[in-house]
Amino acid sequence: xxxxxxxxxxxxxxxxxxxxxxxxxxxxxxxxxxxxxxxxxxxxxxxxxxxxxxxxxxxxxxxxxxxxxxxxxxxxxxxxxxxxxxxxxxxxxxxxxxxxxxxxxxxxxxxxxxxxxxxxxxxxxxxxxxxxxxxxxxxxxxxxxxxxxxxxxxxxxxxxxxxxxxxxxxxxxxxxxxxxxxxxxxxxxxxxxxxxxxxxxxxxxxxxxxxxxxxxxxxxxxxxxxxxxxxxxxxxxxxxxxxxxxxxxxxxxxxxxxxxxxxxxxxxxxxxxxxxxxxxxxxxxxxxxxxxxxxxxxxxxxxxxxxxxxxxxxxxxxxxxxxxxxxxxxxxxxxxxxxxxxxxxxxxxxxxxxxxxxxxxxxx
Numbered sequence: 001x002x003x004x005x006x007x008x009x010x011x012x013x014x015x016x017x018x019x020x021x022x023x024x025x026x027x028x029x030x031x032x033x034x035x036x037x038x039x040x041x042x043x044x045x046x047x048x049x050x051x052x053x054x055x056x057x058x059x060x061x062x063x064x065x066x067x068x069x070x071x072x073x074x075x076x077x078x079x080x081x082x083x084x085x086x087x088x089x090x091x092x093x094x095x096x097x098x099x100x101x102x103x104x105x106x107x108x109x110x111x112x113x114x115x116x117x118x119x120x121x122x123x124x125x126x127x128x129x130x131x132x133x134x135x136x137x138x139x140x141x142x143x144x145x146x147x148x149x150x151x152x153x154x155x156x157x158x159x160x161x162x163x164x165x166x167x168x169x170x171x172x173x174x175x176x177x178x179x180x181x182x183x184x185x186x187x188x189x190x191x192x193x194x195x196x197x198x199x200x201x202x203x204x205x206x207x208x209x210x211x212x213x214x215x216x217x218x219x220x221x222x223x224x225x226x227x228x229x230x231x232x233x234x235x236x237x238x239x240x241x242x243x244x245x246x247x248x249x250x251x252x253x254x255x256x257x258x259x260x261x262x263x264x265x266x267x268x269x270x271x272x273x274x275x276x277x278x279x280x281x282x283x284x285x286x287x288x289x290x291x292x293x294x295x296x297x298x299x300x301x302x303x304x305x306x307x308x309x310x311x312x313x314x315x316x317x318x319x320x321x322x323x324x325x326x327x328x329x330x331x332x333x334x335x336x337x338x339x340x341x342x343x344x345x346x347x348x349x350x351x352x353x354x355x356x357x358x359x360x361x362x363x364x
Contacts, residue, residue, distance in 0.1 A: 008288050008309045008328050014316035015086070023085045025168040027311045030255035032165055036263065037255030040286030043263035046356040047295045052341030060334050061344040066280065066303050067153055067225055067246060069125045072102035073330045074297060074345055077322075078254075078284050078305035079129035079155060079229075082177065084112035086315040092121040094314055097322035099124035101330075106155050106305070109142075114180045119149040127153040129229070131160065132214065134207045138185050143222045154222060155249065156215075159230030162208055164257035215243045229284070232267050237274035237281075248275060251284035254307055265296060269355075272300030290332020297345060298353040 005011055016024050030037025062073040077098050084090035091113040098105035099122040106127040107118055115128060128146035132139045143154065168174075218226060225246030231237050232252060240248050250271050252261045264285035272281050283301035287293060288309065296304050306329065313321030342348045 005324065005328075007332075008312075008325050011309060011312040011316050011321060011325060014321075015312035018315045019086065022172040022174055024315075025172055026082075026085065026166075026174050027080075027308060027315075029166050029168040030259070031257055032259040034255065034259070036252055036259050036261050039263040040252070040255055040265070041288060042286075043265045044286060044289070044292045044295060047265065048354045049291060049294065049336065049340055050352050050354055051339055052352070055341035055343065057338040057341060057343050059343060060337050062330060062334055062337070064303060064345045066104060066282070069104060069152065071104055071125075071303070073333065074301075074303035075287075075293060075326060075329050075333070076103050076282070076303050076305050077105040077310055077326075078307035079106040079108035079157070080307045080311055081108050081110035082112045083108075083311070083314060084177075086311050087318050089318060091118050093319040094310060094322050095124065095126065096122045097313075097319045097326065098126075100319075100323055101326040103326065107151070109157070109181060110176075110179055112177065112180055114183070115142075115146055115149050115151065117180075119151070126151050127155050127227070129155045129157055130218075131157055132207050132210050132218075133205045135205075136207075136217075138182070139218075140221050141185060142181065143218075143224070147222060147224055151224065153225045153227060153246065154218070155227045155229050156218065157229045157253075158210070159232075159251065159253050159257050160206065162206065164253065164259075166256060212239060212243055215245065219244065227282070231271060232261055232264070234270050234274040237271040241275045241278045245279060247280045247282060249282045249284055249305065250301070251305075254285060265292075265299070268296060268301060269299045287329070290329050290334070290336045293329060293333045294336040294340065294342075294348060295353050297348045298350055299355075300350070 064074045083094055087093055091111045095105055095118045104125050106129050107115060109129045109131045128151040227247035227249055228240050228245050229249035229251050231248050231250055237248055250264050250268050252264055268283055280302040282303050283296040284305040287304050287306050293304050309325045310322050313325035340352055
């Protein structure tokens with residue numbers, strides 16, 4: 001693709017060209033029929049923006065705060081696995097890009113750099129994503145390490161008691177490299193079998209018994225605020241607020257776990273209403289445009305997380321690619337806000353968007 005990229009989607013094509021098929025499929029793929037994967041992106045297209053005119057938008061302020069940390073825009077970096085498969089510098093390059101863009105990166109539990117390497121690489125606010133293993137003492141050690149290395153919050157990913165079925169990984173016989181995070185804590189060389197070793201790896205170590213009562217245990221071992229990632233229903237949102245988490249991330253794991261779950265943008269508002277402002281709600285899934293960010297904010301999200309676009313930027317152009325992806329989304333968001341009559345993030349309201357359900361009655 002000649003010349004400079006003009007939107008985030010163009011980085012996906014560059015990543016496809018840059019990466020071995022097995023690694024590209026690992027990042028790009030979703031569960032089973034990939035229905036949810038596609039819907040996460042498509043559902044945004046069914047929401048329209050309702051602009052206000054003749055508002056003074058000569059100055060646009062994108063800045064916001066998440067859990068008291070100021071960031072330059074409501075665009076954060078989602079936890080995604082194994083960045084070294086995309087680029088030799090891995091998560092260190094991503095962390096530097098996040099710092100340069102003055103935003104928060106959530107370091108994946110399945111990172112290919114250690115949390116220490118990432119923490120020494122640059123000075124920035126970072127959160128740590130946690131999966132809880134069958135051996136709870138390992139989770140406790142990781143939480144202590146994250147705290148010691150200056151991570152500011154824990155993001156408990158709760159939608160993966162078992163690994164979703166990604167058929168491309170099985171077909172490609174995708175082999176997971178050893179996890180740097182677990183070096184010296186766990187020696188797991190799962191049986192390879194015929195397909196991907198990811199499934200064997202996951203089965204061996206993931207704790208499928210994790211439940212709501214364990215949030216209390218997690219809170220007892222750390223002073224970091226805990227966010228729960230993977231909430232899609234009103235019921236779970238209410239429960240999360242009841243058990244005292246510091247925030248909720250509406251997410252279907254990028255369509256990688258259970259197929260035919262709803263697109264996250266279609267359930268965001270339900271979750272926001274359920275928590276009634278008690279805790280902040282962050283949004284994850286399908287963000288590819290500044291207009292997508294705007295729509296998520298209008299429906300009640302405090303900020304959005306971007307996953308695959310970061311990986312595509314990293315695969316295509318390293319740290320610079322990640323910075324470009326974030327900057328493009330920021331530029332598009334700024335333009336959307338100006339053209340919609342919103343000088344600051346807090347000016348974006350529910351009346352600035354119309355969802356599919358609201359459009360239907362007006363067409364009848």
